[in-house]
Amino acid sequence: MSKRRRKAPLPKEPVRCEIETLSHDGRGIARADGKTQFVDGALPGETVMAKMVGSRSRFDELRTLEVLESAPERQQPPCEFADLCGGCSLQHMSPDAQIQFKENTLREHFAHFGGIEPEQWVEPMRSPDSLGYRRKARLGVRYVKARESVLVGFREKRNSFLTDIDQCLVLDPRIGERIEPLRALLHDMQAYNRIPQVEVACGDDAAAMVFRNMDDLVPEDYEKLIRFGQEHELHIYLQPKGPDTVHRIWPESPGRDQERLSYRMD
Numbered sequence: 001m002s003k004r005r006r007k008a009p010l011p012k013e014p015v016r017c018e019i020e021t022l023s024h025d026g027r028g029i030a031r032a033d034g035k036t037q038f039v040d041g042a043l044p045g046e047t048v049m050a051k052m053v054g055s056r057s058r059f060d061e062l063r064t065l066e067v068l069e070s071a072p073e074r075q076q077p078p079c080e081f082a083d084l085c086g087g088c089s090l091q092h093m094s095p096d097a098q099i100q101f102k103e104n105t106l107r108e109h110f111a112h113f114g115g116i117e118p119e120q121w122v123e124p125m126r127s128p129d130s131l132g133y134r135r136k137a138r139l140g141v142r143y144v145k146a147r148e149s150v151l152v153g154f155r156e157k158r159n160s161f162l163t164d165i166d167q168c169l170v171l172d173p174r175i176g177e178r179i180e181p182l183r184a185l186l187h188d189m190q191a192y193n194r195i196p197q198v199e200v201a202c203g204d205d206a207a208a209m210v211f212r213n214m215d216d217l218v219p220e221d222y223e224k225l226i227r228f229g230q231e232h233e234l235h236i237y238l239q240p241k242g243p244d245t246v247h248r249i250w251p252e253s254p255g256r257d258q259e260r261l262s263y264r265m266d
Contacts (some may be wrong), residue, residue, distance in 0.1 A: 007021035087154035
């Protein structure tokens with residue numbers, strides 16, 4: 001039996017990268033010695049110093065350490081967790097540039113995967129604010145025994161660890177401003193280590209949290225969830241198994257039709 005070949009250690013010295021374009025997931029693309037480099041936190045036209053964080057036979061993965069020459073579209077990320085959190089990847093890009101990038105990516109996907117060129121493109125729908133526009137997300141929940149604490153957040157970039165956040169500026173404020181109260185709630189529940197995720201969704205008139213409970217909740221936890229919903233004006237749902245088991249516990253509802261969230265697209 002042949003021995004598994006050991007991976008060569010990654011270079012410790014920063015690498016100079018000249019960014020040509022963006023990948024579909026928002027990473028800068030550079031090239032060196034015929035090999036593609038995907039660089040987190042870099043924009044087209046920029047020259048950056050970056051740290052190697054991964055290497056494959058056909059490409060390398062890097063993280064920007066320093067911007068030597070910046071692009072006009074660069075901005076200071078408004079979120080303090082932007083460099084670590086994987087919830088969003090373009091906060092270093094201006095809002096207008098983000099929208100243009102997303103439209104270009106959609107055009108490319110239509111052409112590449114569907115062979116389609118739409119006859120007409122309508123103007124992008126824009127949020128009144130460049131923050132607080134995201135209405136749906138899945139938040140990870142994890143109890144860290146070494147810290148004796150519950151973490152709530154998105155996975156770190158290129159990592160399975162959760163980012164320890166206390167707010168999210170991109171989420172609708174009805175959810176984004178309640179990350180820390182949500183963490184405190186979960187930490188105080190008997191099921192603190194049996195709820196691996198909380199899905200959130202916002203309509204025009206209501207916002208909801210769906211708790212994925214792996215076990216039946218004790219009455220005390222059930223009441224804590226209801227009080228949380230009352231205090232923060234949130235609809236509270238449980239999901240003990242698959243998607244078809246999702247049901248609302250607050251406010252009480254007379255039927256499924258009354259549980260739906262909705263929003264307008266003007």
